[in-house]
Amino acid sequence: MNHLSDQELMRIVQAGDLSPASEIYDRYSGRIYNFAFRFLKNAEAAEDAVQEVFVKMIKYANQFHGDAKLSTWLFSITANWCRDYLRKADNKSKETEDVLISLPAPLEHGPDRALEQREDELRVQRALQALTPEQREAILLSRYQGLSYAEIAQIAGCSEGAVKTRVFRAMETLKKALTTETRGGDRWLNAVQ
Amino acid sequence: MAECSAMRESFPLLLTESLDARSRELTHQHIESCSECGAEWLATKETWRLMEALPELTPPPRMRQRFLAEIGVEEKPVESNILSFPKRTWARWLSQAAAVVIVAGGSYLYGHRTQPVRLAPQQATLNSIQPVSIAESRVVKSSALSPNIEGRPDIENVQFIDTNPNDDEVSLSFDITQHMTVTGNRSDKSMVQLMAYVMQNEDKAQPSTTRAIDIVKQTYANSHQPEPEIAGAVARVLRNDEHEGVRIKAVDTLKTLPTATSETREALIAALKNDPNPAVRIKAVDALAKIAASGQLDQAAVDTLRQKAMQDDENLYVRTKAAEALKKLNP
Ligand SMILES: [Zn+2]
Numbered sequence: 001m002n003h004l005s006d007q008e009l010m011r012i013v014q015a016g017d018l019s020p021a022s023e024i025y026d027r028y029s030g031r032i033y034n035f036a037f038r039f040l041k042n043a044e045a046a047e048d049a050v051q052e053v054f055v056k057m058i059k060y061a062n063q064f065h066g067d068a069k070l071s072t073w074l075f076s077i078t079a080n081w082c083r084d085y086l087r088k089a090d091n092k093s094k095e096t097e098d099v100l101i102s103l104p105a106p107l108e109h110g111p112d113r114a115l116e117q118r119e120d121e122l123r124v125q126r127a128l129q130a131l132t133p134e135q136r137e138a139i140l141l142s143r144y145q146g147l148s149y150a151e152i153a154q155i156a157g158c159s160e161g162a163v164k165t166r167v168f169r170a171m172e173t174l175k176k177a178l179t180t181e182t183r184g185g186d187r188w189l190n191a192v193q
Numbered sequence: 194m195a196e197c198s199a200m201r202e203s204f205p206l207l208l209t210e211s212l213d214a215r216s217r218e219l220t221h222q223h224i225e226s227c228s229e230c231g232a233e234w235l236a237t238k239e240t241w242r243l244m245e246a247l248p249e250l251t252p253p254p255r256m257r258q259r260f261l262a263e264i265g266v267e268e269k270p271v272e273s274n275i276l277s278f279p280k281r282t283w284a285r286w287l288s289q290a291a292a293v294v295i296v297a298g299g300s301y302l303y304g305h306r307t308q309p310v311r312l313a314p315q316q317a318t319l320n321s322i323q324p325v326s327i328a329e330s331r332v333v334k335s336s337a338l339s340p341n342i343e344g345r346p347d348i349e350n351v352q353f354i355d356t357n358p359n360d361d362e363v364s365l366s367f368d369i370t371q372h373m374t375v376t377g378n379r380s381d382k383s384m385v386q387l388m389a390y391v392m393q394n395e396d397k398a399q400p401s402t403t404r405a406i407d408i409v410k411q412t413y414a415n416s417h418q419p420e421p422e423i424a425g426a427v428a429r430v431l432r433n434d435e436h437e438g439v440r441i442k443a444v445d446t447l448k449t450l451p452t453a454t455s456e457t458r459e460a461l462i463a464a465l466k467n468d469p470n471p472a473v474r475i476k477a478v479d480a481l482a483k484i485a486a487s488g489q490l491d492q493a494a495v496d497t498l499r500q501k502a503m504q505d506d507e508n509l510y511v512r513t514k515a516a517e518a519l520k521k522l523n524p
Contacts, residue, residue: 015332015376018266025260033252047256054260120246128247143244148211168202175240 006070013061025054028071031145032078038140039082041129049085053077075147076155079137086133127177131170134158138166139174196223197230204237335363335377335384351391351405363412365391380418388412389426402434406442414449421454428460437470444476453484455491462497465515471508474501478511482518495522 001009001023009020029050036049056077057064064073128136137156141147142163147155149163156163200223206212207220224234261267351367363384364376377384392405406427413423424447431443444464447457461484464477481498484490501507501515 012332015337015374016334017332017376018264021264021266022257022261022268025257029252029256029260030249033256034250037250038247047253047259050252050256051260051263055263058264117246120243121248124244124246142205142209143241144247146209149206164202164206167205171205171237171240174244175236178240178243179236 007066010061010064010070011066013058014064018058021054021058024057024070028074029054031071032074035075035140035145036078036082038125038128038144039079039133039136040085041125045085049078049081052081069151071145072147072151072154075141075145075151079141079155082137083133123178124174127174130177131173135166135170135173138163139170142167197227200224200227200230201233201237204234205241207234208238208241331372332374332376335375335381335387338375338383338387351408363388367391379412379416380420385420385422389422392426393430402430402436402439403442406430406439406446410442410446410449413451414446416451418451420450421452421456424450424452424454425456428454428456431460431464431473437473440464440468440470440473441476444473444480448476448480448483453487453489458484458489458491458494462494465497465501465511471511474508474511475514478514478518482514482521485518486521490522495519498522 001020004012004020004023006024006027009024012020013024032053033046033050037043037046040046040049053074057074064070128139131139134156138152141152141155142149149160149167152163153160156166158166200220203212203216203220207217212220224231351365361378361380362376363379363381364374365384365387366372366374375384375387379385379388388409392402392409409423409427413420427443427446427450431440431447434440434443444461447453447461450457458481461477461481465474465481468474468477478498478501481490481494484494485498498515498518502512502519504512
């Protein structure tokens with residue numbers, strides 16, 4: 001089954017045979033999970049997003065057109081779900097505390113390196129959270145998912161020009177947050193030397 | 194300055210290598226000539242690099258199980274070249290690459306049969322087909338097909354698999370300019386037409402027609418729902434096929450179908466009267482005797498039986514059988 005294209009797998013699903021569902025899940029669940037997690041900063045909500053996106057993919061399989069990219073369609077469903085989630089006011093407070101996601105760095109890099117990496121991760125995560133949802137959506141899809149502005153425009157329901165502006169503004173904010181602050185890792189390194 | 198901000202908006206596109214050659218060139222030229230934008234470019238590049246600090250997360254495996262459970266798909270190990278899936282009505286099988294498959298399920302199957310029925314492709318049919326690209330394969334619901342098969346498309350390389358004998362779901366796969374699988378209820382109009390068509394047209398070669406008749410027999414024999422199209426198609430095979438093995442199978446199948454149509458009776462009478470092969474005539478008289486026992490025989494059939502019973506040069510078994518059938522009619 002893994003030699004079939006996304007479109008071919010979807011055609012099988014459209015015919016009522018769900019056997020390709022696991023293959024499609026394996027292809028895209030990681031990307032969708034990462035996007036939802038970084039967008040919502042909430043692990044539980046990200047899991048729900050993935051679940052709902054794939055269930056919707058099955059349920060509305062016939063709305064998928066063979067000439068579209070499956071990734072674009074799935075990210076559209078995901079982004080919609082995430083926007084809805086944020087719109088529900090009380091979900092804002094459910095943002096997970098600043099938790100470090102990454103596993104400890106391999107020991108050969110030494111404990112100082114590991115801590116530095118974790119601090120960097122935390123800084124990026126916080127900086128992303130400071131963006132507007134539109135900017136965050138655009139930068140996550142562009143920087144981390146490698147989507148083109150045309151695809152992002154389709155997902156966000158805006159023009160390519162608007163995507164360009166959103167990504168640019170996001171980068172401006174991130175630049176301030178990431179390049180001007182003193183890096184905690186450096187501070188720590190200085191302290192122990 | 195307006196130029197500067199336009200240039201800076203393009204920086205992320207420069208980083209993802211998404212600018213066309215001309216814009217890329219213009220942007221680089223500006224970065225080199227404008228010190229402020231040069232500094233901005235370096236800062237943007239650095240920011241982009243720092244963003245790498247976000248690790249890629251792996252979704253917990255429980256999420257996969259949750260999804261597959263929700264849609265009712267369980268995974269099973271691959272069996273030969275057919276991927277089979279749990280016995281849900283809508284998640285059952287997948288045909289692969291050049292394998293073309295007829296899948297039929299239904300309560301008709303002989304009680305002891307629990308394994309998928311798989312008829313290997315025959316030499317005669319494989320010679321004539323081109324390798325089928327999977328890119329051209331289609332899977333469709335029979336309910337989505339028109340019951341009218343237009344023209345006489347060449348159907349080749351039919352196979353039969355039953356993944357679930359406990360329901361009425363039936364599927365057919367074959368080559369018809371592309372690799373195609375059709376699935377649906379066995380009494381679905383389009384499915385019936387397709388079965389009938391495949392039987393009469395598939396490959397036009399003896400081994401494949403024999404297989405097609407076998408499939409039809411297994412699918413519709415002893416079913417409670419009469420399928421006159423199927424009976425008619427089998428009757429036409431009995432009348433027209435030049436291979437005696439095929440005609441014998443056709444008679445056998447007509448005998449097992451739940452109801453006899455006039456077309457069935459006429460084909461059997463014609464076979465009994467005119468078929469050059471005694472085995473076909475013996476089977477035909479058997480089938481007519483069975484129909485006689487169920488009280489569905491008309492006068493023309495009775496006349497033929499009488500004629501056969503008294504025909505001196507007829508095979509003795511045929512004469513005896515004809516006489517027995519007449520006795521059942523007038524005990
Ligand atoms: Zn400039």
